[in-house]
Amino acid sequence: MNDHCSEPLPAMARINPHRDLLLECDSAGKSMLEFHRRLPAYMPTPLLNLPTVAARLGVGSVHLKDESNRLGLPAFKILGASWAVARALARRFGGDMLPDFELLQPELRGKPILISATDGNHGRAVAHVARTLGLPARIFLPAGAAPARSRALREEGAEVRIVNGDYDDAVARAARFAEKCGGLLVQDTVVDGQSDVPSDIVHGYLTLFLEIDAARTGQPAFDLVLVQIGVGSLAATAVQHYRFRGMAQQPALIGVEPIHAASTLAACDSGRIVRLPQGPRTIMAGLECGTVCELAWPQIRDGFDGFLAVHDERTKMAMRCLHEAGVVSGESGAAGLAGLMELVEGSGGELARHVGLGANSNVLMLSTEGATDPEGYGAAIQKGD
Template structure:
């Protein structure tokens, strides 16, 4: 484990786990079958990224590009849609089989009015609001006070009621939890005491990403990646990555990445138990500005991650520009996974990190670009105004 240089507070923190475990797992084809019935479903692209590969010093880098997923600019709709429908089924089902959402919406009408409630830093709340609109339900979305206007407007554009909390994302989560009753269903991607069912379904919903990747790699006759980087806010996406790539003896190593100023997973790994990162959390990686790890994700993160890294905003910006050269439009949170690998594999401790991850010039890595340019003005400023400064790894 290495800590940040105290004379350079914007350097990254890292934590290595040489004894990462694998877990029992099973495929979830029913989740993919469900997503195929949603409006606009198509597999998102798996992009070959030669500029990223060169910067990382590996043979090949692949980017799963989630900039357009089910007509939204981020992957979150996968978890929100599956969790919403599972929760509705649990409370009001069983429903008759349906092929289109309109058929499910018709079966919900006797139970109206119903409101879906969620706290969000942007993408999850918009996804929950979209599900509410598709199903003829209401949506009440709570957001931290520092969310940029473009993301707030996108949520309102889905027809949701937007409530701004004068505090952090974690405070918005706490406020959302108080609204739960028979007419207000909280669809959260983080768990807390007594609330794990819905967040578990959110994690299940993300499995579609990895089923698609397996199919895309197999169609090209390509092997599984040696290392996968996963963004970490509360840890739900990283938990889904671990369930897939560390299941049933798979030996792919998983690297968790989070902002240096919202490093709740890294601090928890260092402490050996969940700890909170106090706010404010001002990182530009807004979707990852979380101060508390989900207790549902924690055991998987603790035991399954081969490495964890907390990176400064400048690394996310480097990665955004580098991914743009490979034809991928990736927002600040979307590029964080690539930014984490850049930090691990190009900084002074790169050789030790490569050895810990078993990486060589022949290795293949996978990153998930979890969002497109959800803040278009910031994207233009970061990507168009500066040149890429990352040197290729030797």
């Protein structure tokens, strides 16, 4: 388990000065969980206890929610995409009943087309939902996306377009196309002020946290939850769940981003959303977003205790550590552990003290994907020198 770098890895850590200690969120209910339970492939994903990882990092316990097989896909994103599409179709066809996908398919007769931009996982989830409903899908990817990611989209039956630009450019292209053809844009970030779909995506992810609570009934509450941040929708879900007014014991929340795409940390520094220029690529493709979503940011700003921006090498160490513990966690999936390593043995010491991290702390991480890029995964888990 000793996997150390001789040089300190570049990283950034921030205590969030904007944190609102009085924040209390309303409940979004549990209808998304009921909807997901009705999907034929539904099973709660495992919540794993990793005592060897906890011992190595000197904390009380480490639990990991393993999303490497969620409704038949290797990432958690289908929770948001399926719920948001169900809700959008209900709105479009004038009902508030949430349809079972199986009943809905014959009614739709192949319309509308589902459209999205993606770094990989969200678009794959949208394509999968489209296929389940017998709908066409067109998915826009930023330039330089791993070939395995576009292959997976095509295997789901989606038409793929590679955009000459970054993730934000791909989002703009997807939105233009949706407007032109009257399709349904299933984007996990706000575009042109449209917040219904991203808001439903945030709610869809609540199923993951409700499952965690169910698996932990009667056990001590978590003291710290590490959440990866791309556009910030998952982080907004974490705020809605853990800052809910009825939550007896609230954990500290720390966001983890790649060092070259740390748009939330940048927003924390400037007190407002900034669009980062495209930097060097990161292996954490799902987190490579230059702009935090305008719907998510106010919630993250008020609800998170701090932010960490980690280096790819730190994430590879985390992937290897999880691999040794028997968990397959992809680049974006292992970022939570990379953040915990940074808190314990890297440059996050002050932030660790701020959130009271210590030998009795119960820590939760979300392994949000499995080996979504098998080639990249294989290379990363090879021991570095």
